Amino acid sequence: MAFFRKIYIEQYRGxxxxxxxxxxxxxxxxxxxxxxxTSVLEAIQLLRTSGNLxxxxxxxxxxxxxxINNANxxxxxxxxxxxxxxxxxxEIAISGICNDKDISFELKGKKDRVLLDxxxxxxxxxxxxxxxxxxxxxxxxxxxxxxxxxxxxxxKIVNVNQYSSVTGTPTSDKDRFSIIYVAPFEHxxxxxxxxxxxxxxxxxxxxxxxxxxxxxxxxxxxxxSDIGNRPVEYIRHKKLGDMPISSYGDGIKxxxxxxxxxxxxxxxxxxxxxxETAIHKKYYDDVLGFVVKACKSFNVQVFIxxxxxxxxxxLLSTQDYDVQNNTDDIxxxxxxxxxxxxxxxxxxxxxxxxxxxxxxxxxxx
Numbered sequence: 001m002a003f004f005r006k007i008y009i010e011q012y013r014g015x016x017x018x019x020x021x022x023x024x025x026x027x028x029x030x031x032x033x034x035x036x037x038t039s040v041l042e043a044i045q046l047l048r049t050s051g052n053l054x055x056x057x058x059x060x061x062x063x064x065x066x067x068i069n070n071a072n073x074x075x076x077x078x079x080x081x082x083x084x085x086x087x088x089x090x091e092i093a094i095s096g097i098c099n100d101k102d103i104s105f106e107l108k109g110k111k112d113r114v115l116l117d118x119x120x121x122x123x124x125x126x127x128x129x130x131x132x133x134x135x136x137x138x139x140x141x142x143x144x145x146x147x148x149x150x151x152x153x154x155x156k157i158v159n160v161n162q163y164s165s166v167t168g169t170p171t172s173d174k175d176r177f178s179i180i181y182v183a184p185f186e187h188x189x190x191x192x193x194x195x196x197x198x199x200x201x202x203x204x205x206x207x208x209x210x211x212x213x214x215x216x217x218x219x220x221x222x223x224x225s226d227i228g229n230r231p232v233e234y235i236r237h238k239k240l241g242d243m244p245i246s247s248y249g250d251g252i253k254x255x256x257x258x259x260x261x262x263x264x265x266x267x268x269x270x271x272x273x274x275x276e277t278a279i280h281k282k283y284y285d286d287v288l289g290f291v292v293k294a295c296k297s298f299n300v301q302v303f304i305x306x307x308x309x310x311x312x313x314x315l316l317s318t319q320d321y322d323v324q325n326n327t328d329d330i331x332x333x334x335x336x337x338x339x340x341x342x343x344x345x346x347x348x349x350x351x352x353x354x355x356x357x358x359x360x361x362x363x364x365x
Contacts, residue, residue, distance in 0.1 A: 036342035109143015187253035195263035
């Protein structure tokens with residue numbers, strides 16, 4: 001199982017010197033909008049890479065993953081990962097302890113504007129635009145990645161320019177471990193049951209979770225469409241019969257997306273961004289309780305962002321602190337943005353629970 005004990009984000013986007021020393025099975029990243037919660041999840045994903053530039057590009061584009069038209073270039077998204085500095089130096093530094101091994105990711109370099117030969121751009125499998133022949137002025141980044149995982153150390157050269165493309169990016173380096181990321185609107189993508197269907201006992205549990213929304217839901221299935229022979233996800237309803245999942249509301253889709261991601265993340269790491277999205281607060285206790293129990297069943301360490309105090313309460317209620325004595329499965333990291341950087345405070349779930357009234361506003365700001 002992949003399991004983080006500590007994470008230190010020295011520099012990434014707007015975050016500086018964020019240190020979480022006592023990570024647990026369930027880790028809440030809380031705070032106001034635009035304070036850096038999603039940045040923490042992105043930083044964790046960068047720790048998994050063994051130098052795979054394609055994975056770094058993927059992380060840089062997570063925030064526009066549901067856009068119909070991705071307006072930003074690979075280069076623009078890549079450069080936005082670095083903290084804003086007055087000079088042209090760019091640096092990302094993230095480290096931690098995973099599976100009792102020191103782990104780190106450092107990406108350092110410099111942004112510049114140079115003349116590129118258009119012939120070199122095309123032969124390097126970079127995205128072609130309407131470029132003149134000869135030389136063209138372009139923004140570039142030149143640097144290197146330094147990676148550490150236990151005794152393993154690696155350095156890789158990185159060269160990216162404004163015409164770079166994901167196409168042709170080497171993907172031979174395997175990631176160190178599996179991390180599954182669930183975006184706030186992941187449930188709108190479709191394909192939210194493939195892992196659930198493969199596990200009959202887990203499917204029955206997921207059906208019970210859906211019955212919170214509609215007690216007459218009986219089953220989850222995948223049929224082949226008459227058009228194009230592609231798979232289509234269905235819910236069997238006692239009165240309505242077999243209905244495509246696309247015909248149901250966002251709450252049901254979100255629960256299925258979460259359940260599917262948990263199964264996919266088995267023995268690994270799950271990152272859930274804005275877990276409360278599409279779920280009415282009256283279902284928080286049941287749905288978030290299901291998430292915590294399912295993660296424990298599949299041996300998954302989960303990181304959850306939220307700015308909802310009600311969601312925090314629901315997650316804390318999964319613990320029985322009177323019975324557990326000194327044990328605690330929850331860590332709460334509160335992030336607050338001051339000026340141009342984000343800062344944090346880390347508490348145990350027990351500390352937040354026992355000082356609920358004092359922390360009501362402070363936890364999420």
